[in-house]
Amino acid sequence: xxxxxxxxxxxxxxxxxxxxxxxxxxxxxxxxxxxxxxxxxxxxxxxxxxxxxxxxxxxxxxxxxxxxxxxxxxxxxxxxxxxxxxxxxxxxxxxxxxxxxxxxxxxxxxxxxxxxxxxxxxxxxxxxxxxxxxxxxxxxxxxxxxxxxxxxxxxxxxxxxxxxxxxxxxxxxxxxxxxxxxxxxxxxxxxxxxxxxxxxxxxxxxxxxxxxxxxxxxxxxxxxxxxxxxxxxxxxxxxxxxxxxxxxxxxxxxxxxxxxxxxxxxxxxxxxxxxxxxxxxxxxxxxxxxxxxxxxxxxxxxxxxxxxxxxxxxxxxxxxxxxxxxxxxxx
Amino acid sequence: xxxxxxxxxxxxxxxxxxxxxxxxxxxxxxxxxxxxxxxxxxxxxxxxxxxxxxxxxxxxxxxxxxxxxxxxxxxxxxxxxxxxxxxxxxxxxxxxxxxxxxxxxxxxxxxxxxxxxxxxxxxxxxxxxxxxxxxxxxxxxxxxxxxxxxxxxxxxxxxxxxxxxxxxxxxxxxxxxxxxxxxxxxxxxxxxxxxxxxxxxxxxxxxxxxxxxxxxxxxxxxxxxxxxxxxxxxxxxxxxxxxxxxxxxx
Numbered sequence: 001x002x003x004x005x006x007x008x009x010x011x012x013x014x015x016x017x018x019x020x021x022x023x024x025x026x027x028x029x030x031x032x033x034x035x036x037x038x039x040x041x042x043x044x045x046x047x048x049x050x051x052x053x054x055x056x057x058x059x060x061x062x063x064x065x066x067x068x069x070x071x072x073x074x075x076x077x078x079x080x081x082x083x084x085x086x087x088x089x090x091x092x093x094x095x096x097x098x099x100x101x102x103x104x105x106x107x108x109x110x111x112x113x114x115x116x117x118x119x120x121x122x123x124x125x126x127x128x129x130x131x132x133x134x135x136x137x138x139x140x141x142x143x144x145x146x147x148x149x150x151x152x153x154x155x156x157x158x159x160x161x162x163x164x165x166x167x168x169x170x171x172x173x174x175x176x177x178x179x180x181x182x183x184x185x186x187x188x189x190x191x192x193x194x195x196x197x198x199x200x201x202x203x204x205x206x207x208x209x210x211x212x213x214x215x216x217x218x219x220x221x222x223x224x225x226x227x228x229x230x231x232x233x234x235x236x237x238x239x240x241x242x243x244x245x246x247x248x249x250x251x252x253x254x255x256x257x258x259x260x261x262x263x264x265x266x267x268x269x270x271x272x273x274x275x276x277x278x279x280x281x282x283x284x285x286x287x288x289x290x291x292x293x294x295x296x297x298x299x300x301x302x303x304x305x306x307x308x309x310x311x312x313x314x315x316x317x318x319x320x321x322x323x324x325x326x327x328x329x330x331x
Numbered sequence: 332x333x334x335x336x337x338x339x340x341x342x343x344x345x346x347x348x349x350x351x352x353x354x355x356x357x358x359x360x361x362x363x364x365x366x367x368x369x370x371x372x373x374x375x376x377x378x379x380x381x382x383x384x385x386x387x388x389x390x391x392x393x394x395x396x397x398x399x400x401x402x403x404x405x406x407x408x409x410x411x412x413x414x415x416x417x418x419x420x421x422x423x424x425x426x427x428x429x430x431x432x433x434x435x436x437x438x439x440x441x442x443x444x445x446x447x448x449x450x451x452x453x454x455x456x457x458x459x460x461x462x463x464x465x466x467x468x469x470x471x472x473x474x475x476x477x478x479x480x481x482x483x484x485x486x487x488x489x490x491x492x493x494x495x496x497x498x499x500x501x502x503x504x505x506x507x508x509x510x511x512x513x514x515x516x517x518x519x520x521x522x523x524x525x526x527x528x529x530x531x532x533x534x535x536x537x538x539x540x541x542x543x544x545x546x547x548x549x550x551x552x553x554x555x556x557x558x559x560x561x562x563x564x565x566x567x568x569x570x571x572x573x574x575x576x577x578x579x580x581x
Contacts, residue, residue: 070468112455112457134451179469201495201496215579258475264451271577272574307557311558313562320564
């Protein structure tokens with residue numbers, strides 16, 4: 001059996017969220033995973049995909065498809081599904097992954113389950129699914145019955161795990177494929193599928209993405225105002241990270257909304273989330289629960305965020321952060 | 332410019348979220364209901380567009396009679412007409428929801444349908460897209476900036492720190508995200524008008540879908556109460572030691 005997985009690229013590499021989707025794809029049983037990339041065939045990161053058990057890559061070359069066009073991408077996936085007889089199509093639960101699979105659901109009339117954390121085949125056309133509701137604050141246990149199962153994989157719940165290769169490999173576990181078969185496609189697309197396509201502007205220079213940052217320094221109401229963020233920026237830069245903020249900070253207009261961590265902002269998956277002056281509404285917790293480690297700086301030892309953190313310093317961020325910056329500079 | 336804006340009644344959750352004993356819904360005994368945050372911004376955006384270009388805003392919701400509360404909320408923000416796509420209390424899936432909204436759109440000459448990118452509760456990420464396919468309209472999702480002029484709309488969003496712009500012919504479906512605007516507080520005259528306004532009703536047809544909810548569950552937290560490293564700036568050496576131990580200082 002075959003499953004298709006839409007893979008997004010982050011520079012030259014498969015995006016972290018796509019590696020998580022590929023990891024979940026392997027739980028679908030004795031299958032071959034074909035990954036679908038919209039890229040130039042010279043850009044296919046074949047070795048990195050083999051590390052995640054991918055046997056075949058369908059690369060969709062730009063041609064008429066230059067630029068992101070969600071409905072056209074879905075049309076290509078629909079055709080590939082028919083061509084390969086795939087029993088499931090997955091994507092990462094990113095803006096693009098959810099969007100393309102929703103289009104695929106609409107084109108094919110199939111149901112689509114967004115942001116799954118577990119998918120288990122249950123015979124025939126049935127899959128048992130666990131998925132996020134409320135951005136992960138609740139889990140929904142559900143059953144999907146469909147000839148082709150469409151689902152996206154939560155970006156902050158399934159850890160990316162490569163397949164085992166070499167002497168550590170053992171029978172019964174997924175093996176790293178010896179080679180990856182690359183199939184190049186140059187689809188002809190109907191004009192109607194290309195009406196909506198993205199024109200990309202230049203990226204912000206040097207700005208690491210909040211969603212994929214290794215360290216996020218979070219600021220909340222305790223920062224006190226728009227002019228209180230300089231020490232957080234300095235600390236974030238020292239730690240090789242970026243600043244994220246709580247909802248009150250953006251609704252007060254202290255920082256732009258794109259820096260918001262939470263259910264209606266960005267979901268983050270850093271090694272460290274350092275939450276400063278943030279009390280911890282559950283919508284905020286939904287955005288940061290995917291962090292590997294959470295450390296809190298807060299004046300209030302009873303703040304709800306302490307119940308979701310590993311370590312805390314009880315104190316004023318305006319004193320602790322400058323002292324931390326000085327200590328790190330002195331190292 | 333005739334705009335349909337779709338809102339959803341969802342529980343207000345603040346400090347905690349709990350599930351009813353049968354595992355079928357969020358326990359709302361201690362909380363009220365509200366409009367999903369993205370959709371509150373959709374209402375504000377629709378009102379701002381008609382303030383600039385003229386026309387009118389219709390707010391629609393799919394839900395039980397109680398959801399009229401959320402329609403009155405949209406009326407108070409400046410919507411002129413409200414439609415309840417009335418359910419029998421069952422949870423509709425995204426396919427049936429989009430079909431019910433499409434019926435409302437076909438019955439009226441809308442130029443634009445605005446929705447939230449995803450509902451706060453179910454998070455299905457697909458009603459707007461399924462609606463667009465039902466209608467044969469173009470759709471852009473996750474939009475954080477919108478310019479409507481003449482018969483086109485330019486919609487912008489961010490992807491991995493890069494801005495993407497989409498140009499769509501009208502009529503179109505646009506799903507928006509919080510951050511596109513800061514919704515106003517409803518004025519007193521707005522609230523009074525909303526309280527008196529008539530709400531139209533139209534029955535919505537439930538249909539089974541291939542994805543069926545069995546049970547909701549509050550996930551077990553992998554974390555417990557934080558270990559306190561110390562107080563104030565005096566705790567910084569201990570914090571540095573922990574950061575080093577966690578491999579952050581490389």
